[in-house]
Amino acid sequence: MLLKLSIALGTVNALLMIAGAYLLAQAIHNVIFEQYSLAEITYLLWPLAGIILLRAVFLTLSERFSAYAALKIKSAMRQTLLNKLSLLGPSYVEQHGQGATLNTLHNGVEALHDYYAKYLPGVAYSALIPLAILIVIFPTDYKAGLIFLLTAPLIPFFMILVGSKAEALNQQRWQQLAVLGNYFFDRVQGLTQLKLFNATRLELKQIAKISDDFRHATLSVLKIAFLSSFALEFLATISVALVAVIIGFRLFFGTLDFATGFVVLLLAPEFYLPLRQLGSHYHARLQGISAAADMLIILNAPLPEQQSEHTTDKISATISSITVNNLSFTYPNSDEGIKNINLSLPNKGLIAVVGASGSGKSTLFDCLLGFHPEVIKHISINQQILSTAHIGQLQSHIAWIPQSATLFYDTIAANIKLAKPNATQQELEHAAKQAGALGFIKALPDGFNTLIGEQGEGLSGGQKQRIALARAFIKQAPILVLDEPTAHLDSETEQVIQHAIADYAKNNLVLVIAHRLNTVKNAEQLIVMHNGKIAQQGCFNSLAAEDGEFATLLQTAQQGAVHA
Numbered sequence: 304m305l306l307k308l309s310i311a312l313g314t315v316n317a318l319l320m321i322a323g324a325y326l327l328a329q330a331i332h333n334v335i336f337e338q339y340s341l342a343e344i345t346y347l348l349w350p351l352a353g354i355i356l357l358r359a360v361f362l363t364l365s366e367r368f369s370a371y372a373a374l375k376i377k378s379a380m381r382q383t384l385l386n387k388l389s390l391l392g393p394s395y396v397e398q399h400g401q402g403a404t405l406n407t408l409h410n411g412v413e414a415l416h417d418y419y420a421k422y423l424p425g426v427a428y429s430a431l432i433p434l435a436i437l438i439v440i441f442p443t444d445y446k447a448g449l450i451f452l453l454t455a456p457l458i459p460f461f462m463i464l465v466g467s468k469a470e471a472l473n474q475q476r477w478q479q480l481a482v483l484g485n486y487f488f489d490r491v492q493g494l495t496q497l498k499l500f501n502a503t504r505l506e507l508k509q510i511a512k513i514s515d516d517f518r519h520a521t522l523s524v525l526k527i528a529f530l531s532s533f534a535l536e537f538l539a540t541i542s543v544a545l546v547a548v549i550i551g552f553r554l555f556f557g558t559l560d561f562a563t564g565f566v567v568l569l570l571a572p573e574f575y576l577p578l579r580q581l582g583s584h585y586h587a588r589l590q591g592i593s594a595a596a597d598m599l600i601i602l603n604a605p606l607p608e609q610q611s612e613h614t615t616d617k618i619s620a621t622i623s624s625i626t627v628n629n630l631s632f633t634y635p636n637s638d639e640g641i642k643n644i645n646l647s648l649p650n651k652g653l654i655a656v657v658g659a660s661g662s663g664k665s666t667l668f669d670c671l672l673g674f675h676p677e678v679i680k681h682i683s684i685n686q687q688i689l690s691t692a693h694i695g696q697l698q699s700h701i702a703w704i705p706q707s708a709t710l711f712y713d714t715i716a717a718n719i720k721l722a723k724p725n726a727t728q729q730e731l732e733h734a735a736k737q738a739g740a741l742g743f744i745k746a747l748p749d750g751f752n753t754l755i756g757e758q759g760e761g762l763s764g765g766q767k768q769r770i771a772l773a774r775a776f777i778k779q780a781p782i783l784v785l786d787e788p789t790a791h792l793d794s795e796t797e798q799v800i801q802h803a804i805a806d807y808a809k810n811n812l813v814l815v816i817a818h819r820l821n822t823v824k825n826a827e828q829l830i831v832m833h834n835g836k837i838a839q840q841g842c843f844n845s846l847a848a849e850d851g852e853f854a855t856l857l858q859t860a861q862q863g864a865v866h867a
């Protein structure tokens with residue numbers, strides 16, 4: 304709508320320009336050939352001044368509207384992309400690269416700006432303005448009209464000719480930008496490791512190589528862009544010169560009156576201007592199309608399986624049991640995963656999953672969290688078999704804390720209230736207290752309103768984990784899922800968090816992946832994983848007494864402790 308308004312204003316502006324050209328030509332004709340005084344041509348000069356003023360207003364408004372329309376489109380596009388990415392889930396972003404996805408969300412969406420604000424109005428003007436000029440020129444001087452008509456198609460023809468080559472090159476450039484984005488993202492995240500392993504110089508070399516490829520691709524696109532601009536300018540200048548020479552001869556031989564000739568001369572550059580501008584905005588079109596292709600990949604990506612938010616078949620709010628029936632999951636293009644999992648989980652208590660690295664603990668948790676919808680039918684809640692339509696509801700019953708939880712650049716309060724934005728101050732403080740975080744938060748000068756940096760910058764590892772725990776507690780979800788939340792923490796903080804979790808487990812089900820066996824002594828039940836299968840199940844003491852995988856794990860842990 305705004306874009307149409309902008310184009311309408313731009314077109315009216317062009318019509319005013321045509322009228323202005325007629326008034327100016329008439330005024331000059333009257334002064335030079337009819338010897339009119341200034342006073343006698345004021346009836347022409349006043350409207351001319353009005354037209355100049357109006358054109359300035361219309362031009363500004365037209366540009367403002369098209370820029371505003373582009374801003375609205377960009378923000379709607381970002382929203383749509385984010386919504387789709389949240390439906391696709393974290394595995395999609397991991398598969399396609401975080402840097403590349405960021406590039407599409409940022410640079411890609413930005414590339415749409417000039418496409419909508421400049422190129423699209425340019426297309427409309429290059430059709431409407433030359434047509435309007437032809438309509439007024441033909442009755443005045445059909446010969447000039449014919450020259451316009453014959454030379455005009457040369458410009459779009461040339462643009463189309465160069466266009467296909469430039470499009471392929473630009474696509475290549477865009478892909479290289481995505482590679483560069485992924486590369487930078489990874490390296491910036493792992494900067495500490497790179498420095499410690501003294502690998503920075505090697506990485507710099509690699510970055511220089513990728514940047515150089517990108518530079519080559521950009522230069523190829525720019526070469527084509529400069530060449531096409533040059534050719535368009537050349538064609539337009541030659542055409543205007545042709546019109547001027549013909550008008551000159553006709554004036555010289557007296558076959559044309561001055562006013563008509565002057566109007567044609569004034570309108571000639573304006574006739575080619577929109578076509579020339581379209582040529583210079585052609586780069587915006589190429590960038591917009593490449594970026595849009597990337598966005599379409601995200602928007603058209605099939606959802607893991609049709610997930611519908613609306614189902615009449617609701618999971619009961621009070622969970623009494625969770626069962627896993629013969630669940631097997633293998634990763635695409637691999638034989639790895641988990642096999643024949645059968646589990647029956649109660650609705651409260653602390654249950655720990657242990658096992659050697661690669662035994663399938665995280666995969667089992669991902670299945671329980673609904674991240675692999677294809678196996679959701681193997682999970683039942685209160686004897687009700689789940690379907691993909693239930694995944695949203697299942698996730699709303701679960702609070703999840705990974706090994707190192709993500710904190711966002713915002714206040715501590717906002718970070719905790721993420722799962723329950725309308726939580727009261729009392730609920731906020733209660734959750735922080737439960738997580739053992741209230742003390743240190745209150746000690747901060749701004750308390751809950753303290754702004755924390757990206758990834759919780761400004762807080763210690765233990766403080767970050769306690770905020771993440773408070774975030775999980777405030778949700779009051781009946782199922783709390785944790786991936787070893789106390790790994791890498793000092794023993795005092797570990798004690799605080801272990802207590803908080805044990806308290807929560809009195810009324811809720813807490814499932815925890817435990818990498819260190821000393822943290823699971825208090826668990827009601829241990830699930831021991833080995834090679835993707837459940838090898839043993841039971842309490843710590845009975846499993847420790849059995850001769851099995853758990854005993855082996857204990858032995859390995861003890862040997863590790865002795866060596867340490």
Ligand SMILES: Nc1ncnc2c1ncn2[C@@H]1O[C@H](COP(=O)(O)OP(=O)(O)OP(=O)(O)O)[C@@H](O)[C@H]1O
Binds near residue numbers: 660661667
């Ligand atoms: N995205 C993936 N693609 C292919 N195979 C995978 C993927 N993720 C895990 N695997 C494989 O699946 C198996 C189970 O891995 P999983 O991450 O569940 O183990 P884990 O017990 O959680 O290990 P850890 O304690 O080291 O985190 C492993 O053999 C692993 O190599």
